[in-house]
Amino acid sequence: MGPNSDLVAVPVTASNFIDLARSGFFNGLHFHRVIPDFMAQFGCPFSRDPHCKRAGSGGPRDGSFPNLQTGAAERRYNGGNIQDELISKDSNAPGTLAMANCGQPNTGGSQFFINVADNSFLDWFSPGTSKHPVFGKITSGYDVAVRLSKVETQDDVPTKPIQMLAVSIVGKTPS
Numbered sequence: 001m002g003p004n005s006d007l008v009a010v011p012v013t014a015s016n017f018i019d020l021a022r023s024g025f026f027n028g029l030h031f032h033r034v035i036p037d038f039m040a041q042f043g044c045p046f047s048r049d050p051h052c053k054r055a056g057s058g059g060p061r062d063g064s065f066p067n068l069q070t071g072a073a074e075r076r077y078n079g080g081n082i083q084d085e086l087i088s089k090d091s092n093a094p095g096t097l098a099m100a101n102c103g104q105p106n107t108g109g110s111q112f113f114i115n116v117a118d119n120s121f122l123d124w125f126s127p128g129t130s131k132h133p134v135f136g137k138i139t140s141g142y143d144v145a146v147r148l149s150k151v152e153t154q155d156d157v158p159t160k161p162i163q164m165l166a167v168s169i170v171g172k173t174p175s
Contacts (some may be wrong), residue, residue: 009087010087010133010134012074012085013082013108014136016076016109019065021167022169026110026164027167029044030047031148031162032046032056033056034151035153038149039119040114040149041111041112043111044110044111058080059076059080059081060109061076061080062075062079062080063075064076081107084101084106084131088134090134092121092122092123093115094115095115095116095137096134097115097137098112098113098133099111099112100113101131108133114145148162
């Protein structure tokens with residue numbers, strides 16, 4: 001994906017992520033689920049406390065954010081959820097970022113995962129019930145994501161908390 005092609009491919013999902021990052025939503029959160037040779041998951045507001053039993057079950061506040069491609073106002077609703085954006089056929093390949101959900105349609109919000117394996121079975125256009133649209137790709141530092149996915153865990157939760165200090169958006173994005 002090019003610098004802005006992910007916005008073209010899934011503008012609502014990418015705009016949601018960018019809006020949350022620019023607001024500081026992700027800063028200080030912990031990775032709450034990691035599975036070797038599969039993925040690392042992040043973005044639950046309850047994970048601010050790395051020992052919170054609710055980590056993995058939260059999302060952002062309801063509200064609106066700008067669609068950076070069209071300029072339209074988009075909504076987060078019903079616990080910070082956004083509409084599924086099942087339009088791009090980007091696969092859940094190693095190094096891609098995909099929207100997590102709670103297994104039901106239109107339940108993605110702030111949680112996403114970094115694929116560290118070919119997880120094409122999670123593609124919304126593959127057979128099965130998993131529907132996880134890809135909205136970004138790691139362009140450098142993929143080895144860090146792989147190492148992150150291999151930390152010691154108990155029930156898929158890192159035994160030593162891994163905190164994201166800050167998420168920054170760099171490069172050109174539509175206003």
